[in-house]
Amino acid sequence: MSSQRHLTLYRNGSVYSTADPLATAMLVEGSTVAWVGTEQAAASIADSTMRVVDLDGAVVTPGFVDSHVHLSDTGLSLRSLDLASVRSAAELLDAVARAAQGTDGTVYGHGWDDSTWSNPVLPTREELERASGGRHAILTRVDVHSALVSPALAAAAGLGSTAVPGWDGGPVASREALGAVRVTARPSDPKEIALLHEAALHHAAARGYVAVVEQAAPQIAGVEDLRILLGEPSAERGRPEVFAYWGELVESVDEARSVLESLGVLVSGLAGDLSIDGSIGSRTALLSADYDDAPGHRGAAYLSAEQVGRHLAACSELGIQGGFHVIGDAALGIALEGLREAVERVGISAVRAAGHRLEHVELASPEDIAALAAHSVTVSAQPLFDAAWGGEGGLYARRLGLRWEGMNPFASFASAGVPVCFGSDSPVCDLDPWASVAACLGHSTPSQRISARAAFIGHTRAGWRALRHRDPLMGQLVPGAPASFAVWRVDELMVQVADERVQAWSTDPRARTPLLPALDTENSPSCLATVHLGNELFRSAEFGD
Incomplete structure (x- = not known):
């Protein structure tokens, strides 16, 4: 599936496309989707000038974006x-x-x-x-x-x-x-660091990811690691595209410019794992009330609202994304107070236009969610957190008591108009996009479940939009869109929704709802190939030409 052949026709399968929800074929010209349509039409356009790939019943979907990795x-x-x-x-x-x-x-x-x-x-x-x-x-x-x-x-x-x-x-x-231990223990040889990146990116490509978003910070891997990562070859050399945020606190526009210039590589903003607090598992997430299993302990605040406000104001004035790691409800309170301070400094229009983002946001009240929407803040969340630690008797319940109910409020974010994109926080959770989609469908709080389609968009198109990517067609398979996709062997295709009352009409062919892999079958979707901008990143041995 190399782009060296100008035209490639994929046929005899299923193509997830809003342009034609019943499509079974797709024509790729170089790095662009040229056409999607039916098998009958594919038979009429196939000729000796193009390479033809028999999908043999496999499904083609837009490639995944992991919005939070290390x-x-x-x-x-x-x-x-x-x-x-x-x-x-x-x-x-x-x-x-x-x-x-x-x-x-x-x-x-x-x-x-x-x-x-x-x-x-x-x-x-x-x-x-x-x-x-x-x-x-x-x-x-x-x-x-x-x-x-x-x-x-x-x-x-x-x-x-x-x-x-x-x-x-x-x-x-x-x-x-x-942080001090990690710096001491981490490999320092640039070649060894590059090999770590290569292993991680190959792992991601084999699971259908065409892009990943590195959340870099001084206390995590350091600036040299970031420079090595962003200086390595990208999609045309067979790896998912890498975007990165740098989590370093600034207090002014001049300081923000200085930090960005000192990096020597292009980052998407001063955001990501710039931490306001820690994690629930380590009891360092900042709560407004004591941990249920550690009376007298409420976690730790690493930053103040004033620091958050100055950082976001500087980023807003410069027109770049700022953001923070936020887990606990008290930490979110600090973030929201910081947003209000930034508005006082530079105005609401500048704050909204910058497209700031917060990572995780696991505990949020309806008032908090409304405030996030009012400031046009994107939430970068991890559905597999709920799958791993949510529910009765889970880690969250032991740490937080009844406060675990309604954590990771994906449905509430969506209904309030808060943009949400999804990631794994790898290596915290596996690079497993379909398990993440399934976690949205089976959220431990039923009222926070969302449909497979909504979850899939959160793992694809929404990831590109959260990056403020210049091409609005990224994450779609429609004529004119970038040819960035994955091919999957699946047991069954269907519509999967959070409310079973919707299932009857949405699966009717007349509803023209694109189908996704069923996630409750014996076998999970298996990635056969991953392609980004027309370049092959991964091919399974069982996927013939």
Whole structure:
């Protein structure tokens, strides 16, 4: 499926297109969709000048956009010790000991979640020291907002010699302490960093992603990592397109310009994981009332409303996107107060025109949601958070009590007119777009469920719009649109909605509703090929030419 052949006709399948919801074929000319239509019409236009690809019943959809990823951490997690299945400190220590025997370098581990353990008691520093054999070891919690750190690595990172927020001398590092540990443990060789990016991007392409949005920040991977990432070849060389935000706080337009110039690469804005608070799992998300399982503790505020306001005002005045990582309801209160302060400084029109965005926004009242809509703020959310931690007896319920009900309010965002795009926060959650769509359909709070079509748009067209991409046809398969798509082997195609009362009419062919893969069948959709701007990013061995 290389664009070296000028015309390529895909036929004998199904094409998800609003131009023709019953389309079974698509003609691609170079990097552009030239035509979509029926099999009968495809037979009439096929000739020897074009390459013909038999879809053999497969479905073609617009390619996915992941609006929130961390590529170096994703690449690192792919080669790290997988701790998602451990259910006790003893199991974790055994896994670390086995891994340490096989390496002379740093032991990397990811994915442990003490909320799933029958006895959620973490290992001690001494136990980590013995298990790691005195080596450097960093074992990130599933939310990546805290980590178990071996004494050797803690000492190398300078913890213990001075007071560092997020470190009490025990086995866990968070906040600034975690940042120091990550910097110390992270590979520094540019070639090795590039290999981490390559592994993550190949992983994404094999799952139907044509673009990903890196949420970079000084405390996460650093500016050199960002420069390496954005300096690497893009779609024409066989990788998903990479966009990036840089999460560095500024107080003025001049400072914003200085930061942008100092990066040496083009970013989409000063936004992303510029954190107002932390995570619920690590109890660092900022709440307005105590954690149910930690009385007297409400998390941490990393920024003030005044700082948020100055940052957003500077970005608004410069005409670029600003934004923050926001989890808890009190953190959202800080963000909204900052928005109001920005309006006082530069006016509501400038704030709205900048297209600011907030990452996560898991706890939001109706009044908060109305305020987000009034300021034209986009929410970049992660449906798989609810699938992993929502529901009765889940992590959110244990941490927050009844406050978990209505978290991640996707339907409320939509009804209030708040633009929403979706991502995985990989490596926190898997790069699995159809599982994310399914999570929207099966939201743990029924009133916050949205249809598969709405969720699919949130993972495709909405991702491009949140980036303020210049081409309004990105994320669609219609004549004139960029040829950016994925091919899927599926069990069944259907319309899936949150309210079953809608199902009867929407599946009627006369409704002309495009069909998507059924997500409740035995087999999940399997990616056969991924193409971006006419260039092949991925091809499964089972997908013939």
